[in-house]
Amino acid sequence: MxxxxxxxxxxxxxxxxxxxxxxxxxxxxxxxxxxxxxxxxxxxxxxxxxxxxxxxxxxxxxxxxxxxxxxAPTATLSESSVARVTAASGSLPAEMNLEVINLGSYSTALSKDGLTTITDPTAQSITADTVVTLTVNGVPMEILPPVGSLNALAQAINEKGAGVQASVVNIGSPTAPDYRLALRSSDLGAVTIDLSDSTGSLATQYATGTNAQYKVNGFPATAVESNSRKVTIAPGVTAELVAVGSTDISLAxxxxxxxxxxxxxxxxxxxxxxxxxxxxxxxxxxxxxxxxxxxxxxxxxxxxxxxxxxxxxxxxxxxxxxxxxxxxxxxxxxxxxxxxxxxxxxxxxxxxxxxxxxxxxxxxxxxxxxxxxxxxxxxxxxxxxxxxxxxxxxxxxxxxxxxxxxxxxxxxxxxxxxxxxxxxxxxxxxxxxxxxxxxxxxxxx
Incomplete structure (x- = not known):
C-alpha cells in the first residue's frame, strides 16, 4: 500500500x-x-x-x-433685572435682599481738539514721539507705541495693563472722519486720566467716575461703595449689579x-x-x-x-x-x-x-x-x-x-x-x- x-x-x-x-x-x-x-x-x-x-x-x-x-446652591431672584447672582461650590443656602442704589460710572478722556485730525487711524497718530506718558491717579507710566498709528497707540496702552482701556472712535461724519483716542478707567470711581508727550497733554478728561453703591439686607446704613459692579454679597456668592432697584435672593x-x-x-x-x-x-x-x-x-x-x-x-x-x-x-x-x-x-x-x-x-x-x-x-x-x-x-x-x-x-x-x-x-x-x-x-x- x-x-x-x-x-x-x-x-x-x-x-x-x-x-x-x-x-x-x-x-x-x-x-x-x-x-x-x-x-x-x-x-x-x-x-x-x-x-x-x-x-x-x-x-x-x-x-x-x-x-x-x-x-453650588441655585440662586433665584425676585427681580432678575437688578442683578446676576452666582454661588460657588460650598456656599451656604440663604435668603437675602440686595438693594442697588447706584451702578457707578467710569472716568473717561478723549484726545484733545486741535491735534492733527486723524482720517486714517492705521497710518496716522496724534503724536510723533516714540514715548508717551499715561498718568492714572497721578501715577505716570511710559508707553512705547509704534510711531505713526493711532491704532497702535491704543493697543500699546491696553497691553500696559495700567487700569485704563483705550479705543479709537470716530466723532466726525462718515465722509469727514475725525478719529480720536478714547480712554476709560477699568474701575469705577473718581479716577484721573491724562496722556502726554513732549509737547504736553494730549487728552481731555470729560467725566470723573463714581463708585457703585448697594446694601445687603438693608446694611450698612450709608451703603457699601465698590469700584466694581461685581461684588461679593456672601461667602462664595457674587452679584453683578445690572440696574438700580431691589431684589430678594434665595440660595437653595x-x-x-x-x-x-x-x-x-x-x-x-x-x-x-x-x-x-x-x-x-x-x-x-x-x-x-x-x-x-x-x-x-x-x-x-x-x-x-x-x-x-x-x-x-x-x-x-x-x-x-x-x-x-x-x-x-x-x-x-x-x-x-x-x-x-x-x-x-x-x-x-x-x-x-x-x-x-x-x-x-x-x-x-x-x-x-x-x-x-x-x-x-x-x-x-x-x-x-x-x-x-x-x-x-x-x-x-x-x-x-x-x-x-x-x-x-x-x-x-x-x-x-x-x-x-x-x-x-x-x-x-x-x-x-x-x-x-x-x-x-x-x-x-
Missing part, C-alpha cells in the same frame, strides 16, 4: 501512519484538556470584565451624587438634580445586581460555584446598611431607598422629594461626601473593597489573578504543542526509515521470487 508520507511505499505504510496518528492523539489528550481549561478561564475573564464595567458605572454614579451634594440646593443622580445610581446598582445573579445556581455563568459572586452581592447589600444618629433622617430608607426580596434597589422619589423639601440641610448632612463622612463616604469605602485601585478589592484581585492564569495556560499550551510537534516529527522520521527498509526487502523478495519462478518455468520446459 502507498503512503504520502513514506518514500518506501511498503504494504505497512498505512499501519505506520495509524501508529503516528494514534501516538499524536494520545499525546494531545492533556493538550486538549488544557485548551478546554484555558477556554473556561477566558470565559471567567470575560465575566469579571463585565462585572468590572457594571461596578465602574456604579462608582461613576456615586461620584455624580457626591458632586451634586457639594455643588437643587433637589431635582440630586434626585436624578440618585435615580441613576439605583439603575447602576440594579444592573450590577442582575449581572451577579447570572453567575448563581446550577445553570449559572462562568463564575458559578466561585465565591466572587457571593462577595460582590454582599458588598451591594452593605451599601444600604448605613445608619446615622439623626432624628429626622437616619438611614437610606428615610430617603426612599430600600432593597426588595430579589436584591434590587428601589427608590421612592416622593419620599425623597418630601424629605428634601422639608429638611434640605439635614438631607445634605446625611449624604455627606465621599471624603467628608456620611452616607456617601460609607458607600465609597464599601466600593473600595470591591475595586480599590490600590489593590485589595475582590474584583480587582480576581481580574489580576485570572489574567495571570491565562498567561500561564498560554505558555503551557505553547510548550506542550512544541513537544507534540517534536514527537510527531521524530515518529515520522523513524517510521519512514522502517517503511523504506521494508519496501526494499519487499523488492528483493519480489526479485528472488521472480528468479525462482523463471527457473522453475525453464526446468519444466
Amino acid at each position: 502507498s503512503s504520502t508520507i513514506f518514500s518506501g511505499n511498503s504494504r505497512y505504510a498505512s499501519d505506520f501512519q495509524s501508529i503516528i496518528d494514534r501516538s499524536v492523539a494520545i499525546a494531545s489528550l492533556p493538550l486538549t484538556q488544557l485548551q478546554e481549561q484555558r477556554s473556561n478561564t477566558a470565559s471567567e475573564q470575560t465575566a469579571i470584565s463585565s462585572l468590572s464595567t457594571k461596578f465602574s458605572a456604579l462608582r461613576t454614579a456615586l461620584d455624580n451624587i457626591d458632586s451634586s451634594t457639594t455643588a 440646593m437643587d433637589g431635582t438634580k440630586l434626585q436624578d443622580y440618585i435615580s441613576a445610581f439605583v439603575t447602576a446598582f440594579n444592573a450590577a445586581a442582575t449581572e451577579i445573579d447570572t453567575h448563581r445556581g446550577e445553570a449559572g455563568g462562568a463564575l458559578s460555584g466561585q465565591s466572587l459572586p457571593t462577595e460582590l452581592g454582599a458588598a451591594l447589600r452593605q451599601l444600604m446598611k448605613y445608619e446615622s444618629s439623626g432624628s429626622v433622617i437616619s438611614n437610606p430608607a428615610d430617603l426612599g431607598l430600600s432593597l426588595d426580596k430579589q436584591g434590587q434597589l428601589q427608590f421612592d422619589t416622593s419620599t425623597f422629594a418630601t424629605a428634601f423639601a422639608d429638611h434640605p440641610d439635614v438631607v445634605r448632612s446625611f449624604m455627606g461626601g465621599e471624603s467628608s463622612g456620611g452616607f456617601l463616604q460609607s458607600m465609597k469605602s464599601t466600593l473600595d473593597t470591591v475595586d480599590g485601585l490600590s489593590g485589595g478589592g475582590v474584583l480587582t484581585d480576581a481580574s489580576t489573578q485570572v489574567a495571570k492564569t491565562l498567561a500561564t495556560e498560554d505558555n503551557q499550551i505553547a510548550e506542550m504543542q512544541t513537544r507534540i510537534d517534536v514527537m510527531s516529527t521524530n515518529l515520522k522520521e523513524r517510521m519512514s526509515a522502517a517503511d523504506a527498509a521494508i519496501a526494499l526487502l519487499e523488492q528483493q523478495v519480489t526479485l528472488i521470487t521472480g528468479l525462482f519462478d523463471a527457473n522453475n518455468s525453464s526446468s519444466s520446459n
Whole structure:
C-alpha cells in the first residue's frame, strides 16, 4: 500500500501512519484538556470584565451624587433685572435682599481738539514721539507705541495693563472722519486720566467716575461703595449689579438634580445586581460555584446598611431607598422629594461626601473593597489573578504543542526509515521470487 508520507511505499505504510496518528492523539489528550481549561478561564475573564464595567458605572454614579451634594446652591431672584447672582461650590443656602442704589460710572478722556485730525487711524497718530506718558491717579507710566498709528497707540496702552482701556472712535461724519483716542478707567470711581508727550497733554478728561453703591439686607446704613459692579454679597456668592432697584435672593440646593443622580445610581446598582445573579445556581455563568459572586452581592447589600444618629433622617430608607426580596434597589422619589423639601440641610448632612463622612463616604469605602485601585478589592484581585492564569495556560499550551510537534516529527522520521527498509526487502523478495519462478518455468520446459 502507498503512503504520502513514506518514500518506501511498503504494504505497512498505512499501519505506520495509524501508529503516528494514534501516538499524536494520545499525546494531545492533556493538550486538549488544557485548551478546554484555558477556554473556561477566558470565559471567567470575560465575566469579571463585565462585572468590572457594571461596578465602574456604579462608582461613576456615586461620584455624580457626591458632586451634586457639594455643588453650588441655585440662586433665584425676585427681580432678575437688578442683578446676576452666582454661588460657588460650598456656599451656604440663604435668603437675602440686595438693594442697588447706584451702578457707578467710569472716568473717561478723549484726545484733545486741535491735534492733527486723524482720517486714517492705521497710518496716522496724534503724536510723533516714540514715548508717551499715561498718568492714572497721578501715577505716570511710559508707553512705547509704534510711531505713526493711532491704532497702535491704543493697543500699546491696553497691553500696559495700567487700569485704563483705550479705543479709537470716530466723532466726525462718515465722509469727514475725525478719529480720536478714547480712554476709560477699568474701575469705577473718581479716577484721573491724562496722556502726554513732549509737547504736553494730549487728552481731555470729560467725566470723573463714581463708585457703585448697594446694601445687603438693608446694611450698612450709608451703603457699601465698590469700584466694581461685581461684588461679593456672601461667602462664595457674587452679584453683578445690572440696574438700580431691589431684589430678594434665595440660595437653595437643587433637589431635582440630586434626585436624578440618585435615580441613576439605583439603575447602576440594579444592573450590577442582575449581572451577579447570572453567575448563581446550577445553570449559572462562568463564575458559578466561585465565591466572587457571593462577595460582590454582599458588598451591594452593605451599601444600604448605613445608619446615622439623626432624628429626622437616619438611614437610606428615610430617603426612599430600600432593597426588595430579589436584591434590587428601589427608590421612592416622593419620599425623597418630601424629605428634601422639608429638611434640605439635614438631607445634605446625611449624604455627606465621599471624603467628608456620611452616607456617601460609607458607600465609597464599601466600593473600595470591591475595586480599590490600590489593590485589595475582590474584583480587582480576581481580574489580576485570572489574567495571570491565562498567561500561564498560554505558555503551557505553547510548550506542550512544541513537544507534540517534536514527537510527531521524530515518529515520522523513524517510521519512514522502517517503511523504506521494508519496501526494499519487499523488492528483493519480489526479485528472488521472480528468479525462482523463471527457473522453475525453464526446468519444466
